[in-house]
Amino acid sequence: MSEYQENSVVESIERLADALYRLTLHAPCIAAAAKPGQFIMAACGHSLDPLLRRPFSIHQAATSGTIQLLFKVIGRGTNLLSELRPGQSLSLLGPLGHGFQLPPSGPLCLIGGGIGIAPLFFLATKWLQQPRPPESCVVLLGSRTAEEIRQLATDFSELGCLVGTATDDGSLGHHGLVSDLLPPFLSDLKQVCTCGPTAMMAAIAGLCRDTAVPCETSLESHMACGLGACLGCAIPGADGHYKHVCKHGPVFNAEEVAWSR
Ligand SMILES: Cc1cc2nc3c(=O)[nH]c(=O)nc-3n(C[C@H](O)[C@H](O)[C@H](O)COP(=O)(O)OP(=O)(O)OC[C@H]3O[C@@H](n4cnc5c(N)ncnc54)[C@H](O)[C@@H]3O)c2cc1C
Ligand code: FES
DSSP states (O other), rough: OOOOOEEHHHHHHHEETTTTEEEEEEEEHHHHHOOOTTTEEEOOSSSSSSOOOOOEEEEEEEETSSEEEEEEESHHHHHHHHOOOTEEEEEEOOOOSSSSOOOOSOOOOEEEEEGHHHHHHHHHHHHTOOOOOGGGGEEEEESHHHHHHHHHHHHHHHTOOOOEEEEESSSSSSSGGGGSSHHHHHOSSEEEESSHHHHHHHHHHHHHHHHHHOOOEEEEOOSSSSSSSSOOOOEEEESSSSSEEHHBBBEGGGGGGGGTO
8 A cells, every 4th residue: 555745735725614624635646545434644733733643534535636634623733724724735644544345336324423424425435436326325424513514414415425414402404313313224235334433333333233234434543653653543352452543444344343342
């Protein structure tokens, strides 16, 4: 797998909701090599603060040489990213890690919770590169409020997906958990791919196990290097051995993960 350190150039930055941004970067080497589910490490500041690069999923990669990041401002690094303007540069390392493995045919169900929606748009784009009906790409999106997913739900619909939504406050779609939307689809599905809070993915992994539907999960952990060198991103595996999210993942078959530990 090819990895690049690339000085990307900001093409645009959109504010989708209060603290949610979509950043479009010209990064032709990373864009050409990227696979859905992979991530980049971004040097968010030009000084020593923050010292470490921050990991972000590749939200989209285009043949025109751009990649997109979808990010939520939660601290120093993401705040600096939100202040980037067109023409400025951002040093990236990537694409890193292992992405989603897809079955030869669908239907597929992509389930994203909160900022975990980020890698699923690139995945849906790749899946729908072959002409397929909307039922072959069911997308279920969950968030706290409508504001956080309204634009993303529109984007998935326009891509040709069948979209369902769930919000904690009932302001869009189902009032409750996004995992509540999955059971009616399960009997037809060839695979589920999910990214979001651990509790959400554990619930989805359980539903898939009960119905023998393969499930791929994209995990998050604190990362210092993103390259398998610092061992800071270890998570317990179902086989009793630790796995490194940056090298072995971030996408794992749900059966490889020890959800209850
Ligand atoms: C593989 C991978 C892909 C990711 N993709 C995205 C993405 O597409 N979009 C996005 O917005 N974020 C994504 N993240 C999370 C993102 O890396 C963090 O939000 C970012 O590093 C925060 O940096 P900061 O300097 O703004 O916050 P910091 O100042 O570093 O942290 C602020 C607070 O958030 C907590 N925190 C930071 N990182 C994490 C984490 N990974 N898990 C739990 N708590 C954390 C810290 O403990 C601290 O309390 C991803 C993480 C991983 C590992
Ligand atoms: S982040 Fe350093 S080993 Fe995974």
